[in-house]
Amino acid sequence: MTVALAPAGTKAVPLHVLGTDEVALWAGQQSDKIRTWVEASGFKGAIGSALVIPNEKGQPEAALIGYGSGAKRKRGRFALAAAMPRLAKATYEIVSGIEDDQLEQEVLGWLLAGYSFERYRETKTHRPTLVAPNGVDANRVAILAEAEFLTRDLINTPASDMGPDELEAAARALCAQHDAKITVVTGDDLLKQNHPMIHTVGRASDRAPRLIDMSWGTNGPILTLVGKGVCFDTGGLNLKPGGSMGLMKKDMGGAANVLGLAHMIMASDLQLQLRVLIPAVENSVSGNSFRPQDILTSRKGLTVEINNTDAEGRLVLADALTLAAEGDPDLIVSMATLTGAARVAVGPDIAPYFTDDDVIATSLDLSARRMADPVWRLPFHDPYETMIEPGIADLDNAPKGGFAGAITAALFLRRFVDDDDNYVHFDIYGWQPTAAPGRPKGGALQGARAVFDALPDLLDL
Structure with missing residues (x-):
């Protein structure tokens, strides 16, 4: 199977990674339409949660991934990957929410989440694509x-x-x-x-x-x-x-x-x-x-x-x-x-x-x-x-x-x-x-x- 990040500059859906204590603040800084959509969806920023925000034509305008709390992240690994299967199959670019010293680790988790063992039967694996973030060596990951x-x-x-x-x-x-x-x-x-x-x-x-x-x-x-x-x-x-x-x-x-x-x-x-x-x-x-x-x-x-x-x-x-x-x-x-x-x-x-x-x-x-x-x-x-x-x-x-x-x-x-x-x-x-x-x-x-x-x-x- 292909293992790769999309090159920088690829057209992509903006992806905001939000902890449980950041959702309300982020939503309050958005338009009334987006704030209402987030509130109506019940998105709280829990690890494993995701939300796609549509534009007027119903196409993805942005996406949110829950990052939980620091205490919750310590109890596991690859919090970003937990939500990846819940995103629509598209290309995404992280625009906020992950500290630089955690970025490579979370991007690696995203790629690892795309694995499936397909020697004996074909499986429909959900593999959204991620643009290589600035500061991450895409080849190394x-x-x-x-x-x-x-x-x-x-x-x-x-x-x-x-x-x-x-x-x-x-x-x-x-x-x-x-x-x-x-x-x-x-x-x-x-x-x-x-x-x-x-x-x-x-x-x-x-x-x-x-x-x-x-x-x-x-x-x-x-x-x-x-x-x-x-x-x-x-x-x-x-x-x-x-x-x-x-x-x-x-x-x-x-x-x-x-x-x-x-x-x-x-x-x-x-x-x-x-x-x-x-x-x-x-x-x-x-x-x-x-x-x-x-x-x-x-x-x-x-x-x-x-x-x-x-x-x-x-x-x-x-x-x-x-x-x-x-x-x-x-x-x-x-x-x-x-x-x-x-x-x-x-x-x-x-x-x-x-x-x-x-x-x-x-x-x-x-x-x-x-x-x-x-x-x-x-x-x-x-x-x-x-x-x-x-x-x-x-x-x-x-x-x-x-x-x-x-x-x-x-x-x-x-x-x-x-x-x-x-x-x-x-x-x-x-x-x-x-x-x-x-x-x-x-x-x-x-x-x-x-x-x-x-x-x-x-x-x-």
Whole structure:
């Protein structure tokens, strides 16, 4: 679908954005006709409300969008987008009502509200057009929206049409779009090239496991993104119950998010060297499934006792993170739909992340607020290291007890990067459970906009 703002100067309907305490004052400054129309309509400026004001010929003369109160806006995101579906399909230009520091965020929400997943049926999506406001970089906002649409499409596609092969095809298409390079190690070649845990997790499926390795850029600092690409997770021999398996098409949400982030970086032509690593597998059940109490040897040489085959994401990420660290990057960022514990801690709307670097955390937190992309720092709590050390092997992939599950998973992953690496891990949900302004129910991009906005600071670009 087309993602764009109308260029400045396009003929458009003036759009006034009014808070609940501004409607009466604005109406009092208008003609008797307009004031009477606004009063008769009952428009009060609530978030999600809209009103078109006709001229003598019945054509739109102006439009109003409710912006609510400051307290109400704090309880959500993208207040402008909430009213967009209630406007007639036309081109609009914001002429008043939004502070400059909120303008990009609200315009992005408008574009995001135009998304619909149309692979399997055509939908009649209501898409009024907005003129690019002064002070907003229309190209940047369009890139952010394109990245989110890419991520949503990948996650929303069912596993029947989004297995390791199709995830590879999506990565290849993105590389072709941006003249990036790609290599893929598939099937038994994973063993030959020392990616044993990726092979072990994916070998039970008739859809071959693989490691997707993308690269772009020749100058500047090195950024490596690692995304969990478990295209469907049955739980393996520790089979998930049916209710827990229903959303497992989204278990490749980490891969989808790093591809969205990669699009932002490449389309914006950031001066850095980008590498994207995606271990793409399906965790299935067959005669050669890996088993509880198996002990695996990772690419790094660390041994891992398997105490739950449903904790497979950290296994495939471990080999990919080891490879990432071997490239001596300036920053490694991993994204994964990894633990239910993270959802219990912060819910579906916030992307928790882990880093040992306070400077990185400060930059991410500031960018998250600017980008309407909420994140929250959780600790790499060193005293919990003993919880992932089973005694029979170097590491335990599923510590018993149930405490601090998101933290122990993050500590497990940290063992596979070098001590001096700048490393950030995001444990995302990748799914919008109920529709909200600018965020329809379904696949979601989380944390990626915050990372993108923080990169100039993090990598001194």
